[in-house]
Amino acid sequence: MEIHSLKPILPYIPDDQTVGQFVFDAVHPTRPNAREGTPWLIEDGTGRLISKQELRERTTALASALRYRFGIGEDDVVLLFSRNHVDYPVAIWAVHQLGGIISGANPDFSTSELLYQLQATKATVLIAGVDGLPAAEAAAKEHGLSSDRLLVFNAADSSKIGKVSVEDMVQLGRTHASSFQERKLKPGEGKTKLAFLSFSSGTTGRPKAVAIPHYAPIANIVQIAVHNRVHENYCAWEERRYRPGDVAIGVLPLYHIYGLVINLHYVLYCGMSLVIVSKFNFVGMLKSIVRHRVSHLFLVPPMIVLLCKHPAVKNHRIQDHIRMIMCGAAPLSYELNQQLFELLPNAHIGQAYGMTETCTATTMWRIERKRGISGSSGILLPGTIARVVKTDGTLAGYDEPGELIAYSPSNALSYLNNAEATRETFIDGWVRTGDEAKIGKDGEVWILDRLKEIMKVKGFQVAPAELEGCLLEHPDVNNTCVVGVPDEYSGEVPMAFVVLSPGAAKRVAQDPAQATEIKKLIMKHVADNKVAYKHLAGGVEFVDVIPVSPSGKLLRRVLRERAKELKREQQVKSKL
Secondary structure: EEEOOOOOOOOOOOOOOOOHHHHHHHHOOOOOOOOOOOOOOOOOOOOOEOHHHHHHHHHHHHHHHHHHHHOOOOOOOEEEOOOOOHHHHHHHHHHHHHHOOOEEOOOOHHHHHHHHHHHHHHHHHHHHEEHHHHHHHHHHHHHOOOOHHHHEEEHHHHHHHHHOOOHHHHHHHHOOOOOOOOOOOOOOOHHHEEEEEEEEEOOOOOOEEEEEEOOHHHHHOOOOOHHHHOOEEEEEEHHHHOOOOEEEEEEEOOOOOHHHHHHHHHHHHHHOOOEEEOOOOOHHHHHHHHOOOOOOOEEEEHHHHHHHOOOOHHHHHHHOOOOOOEEOOOOOOEEEEEEEEHOOOOOOOOOEEEEEOOEEEEEEEEOOOOOOOOOOOOOEEEOOOOEEEOOOOOOOOOOOHHHEEEOOOOOOOOEOOOOHHHHHHOOOEEEEEEEEEOOOOOOOOOEEEOOOOOOOOOEEEEEEHHHHHHHOOOOOOEEEEEEEEEEOOEEEEEEEEEEEOOHHHHHHHHOHHHHHHHHHHHHHHHHOOOHHOOOOOOOEEEOOOOOOOOOOEOOHHHHHEEEEEEEHHHHHHHOO
């Protein structure tokens, strides 16, 4: 059967505005009235307050400079390779004013990973953080991007390293008259005009550029606003989940769809302030909560683990400030939920579920419940329809497991330049999630398991095929299969099953001690070529053969179960 959202019908979603135009200027029935004097952004380190007016002015000035200096225009891609920065959203909105497209990259990427994204998007300008400059310079050079098209966010350091900063560009835009006119969309154009190329591994394979039009994040903002009744006086002010003037912390990376749509744009839409934190540090976050009187936390499970178990928590009176915690990107265990409830007994706490391909959330815990049901991802957002499809292709009933397939106005369009992957995931407006789920008669959605090959490490997608390709480049590896192994902190971590090359196998047979050394070398090879969350934290296990089906497909589930057994054996040994 098809399950429809229990919530009201969605109001009109603008289809003729860019994301920036919607957040800055939309007059919409779901938008609460902002409180006068509320800053939009707060720079965590300095305490600098940045108003809507200042952000608007900086956005227009940067757009003017990007057009004047680089000729950025229709469908040109600007890639942001940086940690969170107060000018990160300014860069997004400026590029959109010119009709361009933004692609955000993980600032911890290696040169090869960044180069892959530059090539896939055909980016014409790269804006980097200073700490990522070596990788940015190397990738830009190999991509054929001239050095003057590599900018940096950090103005204080730009002169020392001979780079033009975003601040320099803003100043240029202020002083140099530009003839550019802000891109205006025609009615309906927002549904096809691309805003973001956000990378996801989908259900299989290497990361792919998800083509997200302006309409998608706007729709998701409206969906979440309706779900949470942000524009209604539905209860006492003290109990409302979102209120203009509240303060959220921005520790989620803004290149990630969760941080981009919910933690940034939705928060601003609600008339709240956002504290921009450059890089997540748990103790630093606790201090920031107290310093800025943060009321709202948008987190992922590893952060929840620290919140429940880190000894520093008792030294900071976060209970005086925290009113809401949302956890997304990966499931949260029942035990962690209960610990969180005990830590913050008066806060709204719950989970949401979504993915890059659905342009963030498709479910969220009910507004009628202060606490989400432990283990549940909540109910479908307004305007969302779900199907649960069993292995035989028939539709599941209530409480029957199967693959979750979702239809939402926020769904992305396709994978850029990848027709095969698009056909597998995007079907007539529906998105195959690759997750096993069930939906109860009460509308609660339960994510049970991952049917797709993709691992979720600290909330980030990791494609086994990508790591397997890297491993096969090592001379000691003859064949390999990578699976996720459960981990309390990260959710799961990659483990590699490896068939050694004949030469390596001979060395181990002659000297068993060589096995440990070869494992270290294999792990180092991955660490040298991949971002930290893709490292083989689950270890390397040698096997004689990688199991495959009669058609030659890797039997990943067999090795996933073997990995769980090894994990259990290690836990038993550690207790002895």
